[in-house]
Amino acid sequence: GRNPIRPTLVASGFGGATWTELSGGLPNPDATNVGRIGLDIYAANPDIAYAIYTNGSNISGLFKTTNFGDSWTNVDPDDELSNGTGGFSWYFGQVRVHPTNPDIVYVLDVAFMRSVNGGANWPIIYGYGGPNILHVDHHALAFHPTNPDYILNGNDGGINISTDGGVNFTKVADLPVNQFYEIGLDRNNPERLYGGTQDNGTLRTLTGATDDWTRIFGGDGFYVIVDHSNPNIIYAESQNGNLGKSTNGGASFFGATSGISGRTNWSTPVVMDPVNSSILYYGSDRVWKTTNGASSWTAVSPVLHNATPGSRLGTVTTIGVSPALTSVVWAGTDDGKVWVTADGGSNWTNTSTGLPNRWVTRVIAHPVDEATAYATFNGLRWKEAEAKVMRTTNLGASWEDITANLPEAPVNAFAVFTDDNFRTYLFAGSDLGAYYSVDDGLSWEYISSDFPMVTVYDMKVHETADYLAIGTHARSMYKMDLAQILVGIDDPATDTAPQDFALLQNYPNPFNPTTTIE
Structure with missing residues (x-):
């Protein structure tokens, strides 16, 4: 059907004082489905321009004018650009013209395409089969002001440079701009960090350095788990719950979702039992459990959402297993429900009373208290402010709002750390940075003046190495020593009760300098 927004091209020859809708060979937005329109004007002659039209999914035509828009010709009548x-032209769909040659045209889409004869044909189409150094999904193209054959290309893999007008490319050294969704830590090898990233798969470092990250699993990367009993066993996931398992340290993977069915989220939660690594939980529209390392799965919950059939909602968005008592398992959904089981999945209780009716981003169990858990929430679709962090101390029978002074923004990540003296530290990651609390959520502080104000999607504490890993959605991954974050906080080991009281001389009244107070 026709797009109700009615995309169209308009032009002004009077500095913007008046505008005229252009037609003259262009698709009619009142009669056809016109989606995104990309436009570029030849720098040396504004009478020449190219407009790329999309139909909501793919390119429907590339049109050229040589008379300031009075008439247009489709220069891709054979649909070679498709x-x-x-199917993603609605998102990309851009066109660029070489600054000194109007016949050299570039189209940015999933693939990078180049024509040297005004669009008559496209001998260069760098897509999934293009050079390994040129990532798919292209967003930006810039020309050097004095050497227009020197081109910068921005895509989902970073930045590439061409010195020959787009025939060949080299990749710029890796930039710390990855968009991490999830973090995985190796309990036995704290220097090894893993993460699932948008468009760049699952990445890892074996040393903790910044320059040796490699991809071990493809697609859009999400949850990644290292077996705490055998670090050669790794679970990695791509979008919509495509879970793979490796038994050779990530050299290869095989499918690990046998028996699972139901609707899955873009980011499908998968977690491992912190004691028994053969037990994992997976969320679709219900919770699934494996006791044999993902060889097979069994549904252990009913459908946990209450979404309207046919709506986009209706998935489990987070699962948390209590380290204190692993039979306690929590699950949250995209329609604001939080459930708990105290027997490993045999029986579930809806604990949503008193919680915001918002997308549940995380449910994190307290490390040493099986009755305590924390739930965090999104909520960009509503105008009114709602709680973003809630705490229960009685297995969900009641909840308390501990959002306190956190900014009014979605909380996407949460972590809890308990030190040897049983002092609890909370960490929250939001669309507006990362925060910590030393008073169980009564107040929050920004995590560090050195940490950027950037969206945080995941946080994980390495319990034995005492560091916090933070996955951001634009500035890659950070690792911070807990001592660095909590600097200035009294060590509870030295915060002991007094054994006696010493009284100084209160001149001129004589008395013994030390006495006992009962």
Whole structure:
């Protein structure tokens, strides 16, 4: 059907004082489905311009004018450009013209496409089969002001440079701009960090350095788990719950979702029992459990959401297993429900009373108290402010709002750390940075003046190495020593009760300098 927004091209020859809708060979937005329109004007002659039209999914035509928009010609009548779109032209769909040659045209889509004869044909289509150094999904193209054959290309893999007008590319050294969704830590090898990233798969470092990250699993990366009994066993996930398992340290993976069915989220939660690594939980529209390392799965919950059939909601968004008592398992959904089981999945209780009716981003169990858990919430679709962090100390029978002075923004990540003296520290990651609390949520402080104000998607504490890993959605991953974050906080080991009281001389009244107070 026709797009109700009615995309169209308009032009002004009077500095913007008046505008005229252009037609003259362009698709009619009142009669056809016109989606995104990309436009570029030839720098040396504004009478020449190219407009790329999409139909909501793919490119429907590339049109050229040589008379300031009075008339347009489709220069791709054979639909050659559709070979490089993949159904995502509504998101990409851009065109660029070489600054000194109007016949050299570039189209940015899933693929990078180049024509040297005004669009008559496209001999260069760098898509999934293009050079390994040129990532798919192209967003930006910039020309050097004095050497227009020197081109910067921005794509989902970073930045590439061409010195020959787009025939060949080299990749710029890795930039810390990955968008991490999830973090995985190796309990036995704290220097090894893993993470699932948007468009760049599952990445890891074996040394903790910044320059040796490699991809071990493809797609859009999400949850990644290292077996705490055998670090050669790794679970990695791509979008919509595509879970793989490796038994050779990530050298290869095989499918690990046998028996699972039901609707899954873009980011499908998968967690491992912190004691028994053969037990994992997976969330679709219900919770699934394996006791044999993902060889097979069994549903252990009913459908946990209450979404309207046919709606986009209706998935489990987070699962948390209590380290204190692993039979206690929590699950949250995209329609604001939080459930708990105290027997490993045989019986479930809806604990949503008193919680915000918002997308549940995390349910994190307290490390040493099986009755305590923390739930965090999104909520960009509503105008009114709602709680973003809630705490229960009685297995969900009641909840308390501990959002306190956190900013009014979605909380996407949460972590809890308890030190050897049983002092609890909370960490919250939001769309507006990262925060910590030393008073169980009564107040929050920004995590560090050195940490950027950036969206945080995941936080994990390495319990034995005492560091916090933070996955951001634009500034890659950070690792911070807990001592660095909590600097200045009294060590509870030295905060002991007094054994006696010493009284100084209260001149001129004589008395013994030391006495006992009962």
